[in-house]
Amino acid sequence: MNSIEYDQAAPEVRAVFDDIKATRKVDDVNNYWKYQANEPRMLKHVWESLKAIMGPGHLDPLTKELVYVAISITNNCEYCIASHSASARAKGASDEMLNELYAVVGLANMTNRLANAYKVPVDEAFKTK
Amino acid sequence: MNSIEYDQAAPEVRAVFDDIKATRKVDDVNNYWKYQANEPRMLKHVWESLKAIMGPGHLDPLTKELVYVAISITNNCEYCIASHSASARAKGASDEMLNELYAVVGLANMTNRLANAYKVPVDEAFKTK
Amino acid sequence: MNSIEYDQAAPEVRAVFDDIKATRKVDDVNNYWKYQANEPRMLKHVWESLKAIMGPGHLDPLTKELVYVAISITNNCEYCIASHSASARAKGASDEMLNELYAVVGLANMTNRLANAYKVPVDEAFKTK
Amino acid sequence: MNSIEYDQAAPEVRAVFDDIKATRKVDDVNNYWKYQANEPRMLKHVWESLKAIMGPGHLDPLTKELVYVAISITNNCEYCIASHSASARAKGASDEMLNELYAVVGLANMTNRLANAYKVPVDEAFKTK
């Protein structure tokens, strides 16, 4: 599939592109949106859900970008690591913070397997909720 | 493998158990450590690295627990979801925060695959670092 | 490892290459087979099982290629996405169909994690089979 | 988190539950929706996107359920395997079809790793699109 630029885009795609640009105060949308525009229903759906969840809420926006980076590393999505690292930096993430994040990602991927290997039973104290 | 209780434990295992209990101010260690004690070298290594990374640092401890939960959900490690959710709640995570976290986890796992499906090229603007 | 061309191939590798070319009515085999030829036992095994399962059966061949693409995206195998997308297109998949497939892949990867996060118990109605 | 029944639900949750019941012609929603209701924004988002994508479109609904099952097996989501297998059966999937699907899932997960192990370069013929 090719990317779809604003000039070639159907009206329902342009509407999403316009909303992304207005919400994020940018001149153009990232490559992801230009490719996702090949499926206008998902373009609208992905954008609206990210807009609803990734902005201010119960967790601060930087925390959510860091979580996004952590999952993207775990799943090995190069594009997503690059784009959400950039968002995290724009929201205040320093090199020190990202280095510590990578450490947590490594440790979690390690202990996830160790817990499975040993078939560790869940402690009673963890079952309240 | 069976879990190893303090009474049965070798001195180098007891030393780690004692440090966990002192550091976390708890009376007993969680099941994970009792199973990991079957491999005393890794017991020491996992504990020392978690102690170094998961405490105060460049990211606050709650953020790191939330990242841990997010990766554990992605990897489907039931024990790790339970134990790190409990740690997150102990550090202040509310139901609202966890629900929003789950939303981010779902969205990241979705867009990771969409970016791969479309082979989206990394934007020039993301390549500075 | 290097790829193995027909001229260099041992007789048991040539036999598989010949069967692939005859079955698929092509002049040469794809790169995958030329690399898999480094392990002639697996070459024979993978080819025979794909030949048995991916042709006409209880599911139509296009459906099976789409499933293959969906899993390859989930596992992030670039070669497999490319080769099975080409097969899917050769069997009639349009851009619209692939775009909708990508949407399903994204959604399934999202709800897989949300179901795990909430530890949703399986409904009684789903347990009949 | 606990499941949320219709009687306890906030108006925006009830609205989604009502739409699911009307669209699917069922008396009650599945457990997934009752747990997802803990995050009403994602409840609405997941439902609206599944409603848009999983119904009639460029791929037939049964094909999409089979893809969903295939990904859920790959990711080892027990709930999703159960619920989408039930949906696939309701849309006409037979035991023979599901058995053949499982075979494709196994083969794809195998060749995904073999292609990565051999670092197979993408054939020129696969690069047109």
Added chain:
Amino acid sequence: MNSIEYDQAAPEVRAVFDDIKATRKVDDVNNYWKYQANEPRMLKHVWESLKAIMGPGHLDPLTKELVYVAISITNNCEYCIASHSASARAKGASDEMLNELYAVVGLANMTNRLANAYKVPVDEAFKTK
């Protein structure tokens, strides 16, 4: 799907069951084969490939069982961890060996993500083969 016992099995399934029992010198086949028998083509294919690869070859059989356990832990397949751990023990694996194996599994899953996080370029010295 239900498991298929020898008495109910079709002739081509019985032939595979007989070969498994003769090869492994056992009175009955494991549950995996009784379920895989629902798809007789894959039953034959999986058995013949495991028979060809997992026996004596270029790697010793115990090493191959340990690799199987390591991957099954990484993918979180409870059945496969149990069955291949039993095979490994039958071929000589001690508790000490399995504990060390789990350590390697944990470490590999950790450094896989750290290498991806840092986008470490492959050293020239590793590119000879």
Added chain:
Amino acid sequence: MNSIEYDQAAPEVRAVFDDIKATRKVDDVNNYWKYQANEPRMLKHVWESLKAIMGPGHLDPLTKELVYVAISITNNCEYCIASHSASARAKGASDEMLNELYAVVGLANMTNRLANAYKVPVDEAFKTK
């Protein structure tokens, strides 16, 4: 992040680099360590645990390198496949051994999913340990 060369490195990083070079009898450390040096705590932790586990122990060092390669293929970590394949070759792995290893990796990833698809119950005989 950029790689960190010995000349630019802080004393605690140099100490780890020196120990790697002395232990492995090499003139320079691999790229992985130069990037991991951005997080000196994890540099020390990863090195010390690999040093403890990957050397002589209950499993021979070649077996452990092969397990590392197998997991790295499963997780699709290109750097780790390259570096641990090189280590495996340095410890005696032949082309034939690696080809057979790849076969085991493919088969395990296949049967992991087939066992999950059929929800195969663990045999009583596997439950002793």
